[in-house]
Amino acid sequence: MDALVQKIKTAGTYVGGGIIKVDSFLNHQIDSALMAGIGQAFADYFRDQRPTVILTAESSGIPPALMTGAVLGLPVVYARKKEPLTMSKKVYYAEAPSRTKGGVTPLIVSPDYLPSDGRVLLIDDFLATGLTAVAIIDIVRQSGAELVGVGCVVEKTFETGRQAIQEVFDGPIHSLAKINLLNNDEISVTS
Numbered sequence: 001m002d003a004l005v006q007k008i009k010t011a012g013t014y015v016g017g018g019i020i021k022v023d024s025f026l027n028h029q030i031d032s033a034l035m036a037g038i039g040q041a042f043a044d045y046f047r048d049q050r051p052t053v054i055l056t057a058e059s060s061g062i063p064p065a066l067m068t069g070a071v072l073g074l075p076v077v078y079a080r081k082k083e084p085l086t087m088s089k090k091v092y093y094a095e096a097p098s099r100t101k102g103g104v105t106p107l108i109v110s111p112d113y114l115p116s117d118g119r120v121l122l123i124d125d126f127l128a129t130g131l132t133a134v135a136i137i138d139i140v141r142q143s144g145a146e147l148v149g150v151g152c153v154v155e156k157t158f159e160t161g162r163q164a165i166q167e168v169f170d171g172p173i174h175s176l177a178k179i180n181l182l183n184n185d186e187i188s189v190t191s
Contacts, residue, residue, distance in 0.1 A: 001041050001176040004153070005191050007034055008177055014187045018128065018159060020179060026153065027060035027125055038176060039067025042123060042151045045174050046072075049148040051121035053077060053114065055140065057096075057107055057132050064153050065123040074121075077114060079107035079136060092142040094135035107132075109139050116144035127152035127175055130164030137168050147171065154179060 013021040025031040042064065054076045056065035062078050069076040083091060092109045114120070120140050122133060133150055140147045150165055155175035165173055180188045 001037065001191055003034055003037055004177045005189050007031065008154070008179070008189045012187075012189070014181075014185070016185070018156065018181070020126075020154070020156070020187065022154070026063075030063050035063050035067050038064050038153055039069075039071045041176055042068040042121075042174070043071035046121050046149045046151060046172070049121065049172065050119055051148050052119045053145075054121050054123055055079070055109070055114065055136060056123050057105075057136060060126070061124040064125060064151075068121070068123050068151070075113070077109060079109050079139060081105055081107070083108050092139040094138045094142075096132040096135040097129075098132075105132075107135050107139060109143070111143065114139070114143040114145055118143070118145035119148045120145050121149050121151065122147060123151045125153045127155040127161040127165075127173075128159045130159075130161030133161070133165050134168055137165070149174070151175075153177065156181075 007025055011024050015021050054065045054069045054074050057079045058081050065076045094107045095104050098105045122136050147169055149171055150173045152175045155178045157178050158181040178190050182188055
């Protein structure tokens with residue numbers, strides 16, 4: 001997606017340690033026009049997989065998942081980090097380590113919103129280690145639903161995330177922008 005690649009090049013910053021700062025347009029302040037294009041791009045790519053629900057992780061995955069859901073006319077479910085009192089007693093649960101937040105993040109989904117006959121499209125903001133996606137895939141399996149695709153806004157190709165997902169899922173994985181780390185500690189961005 002050319003608009004996303006250009007935005008990363010002009011407004012993104014590599015801060016070291018494998019971390020790309022894109023909070024001015026992707027995961028703190030949201031560029032709504034860019035996000036609408038992201039939703040359209042994912043919808044176009046995954047439409048033939050016939051998803052019935054979109055699943056993501058709280059919180060940075062919500063904007064691209066929501067825009068994809070809006071284009072496809074599908075509900076969006078996000079794995080919560082804390083279990084509210086209103087959630088049913090039986091939940092789907094997995095954990096994923098978080099580099100940017102430090103520690104382990106719980107991921108919790110109510111069975112009320114992830115039916116066993118669902119066709120789930122996983123949408124997230126970043127693909128780095130792939131451990132969040134693998135945890136979400138575990139939640140999909142707990143529910144009995146079928147995962148039909150994984151979409152990530154930005155993939156760090158210098159990390160092992162794609163391989164981690166491919167170890168547990170053999171369907172389509174699509175990233176809209178790919179970041180590679182160059183020898184001189186700079187990044188290159190492609191679509």
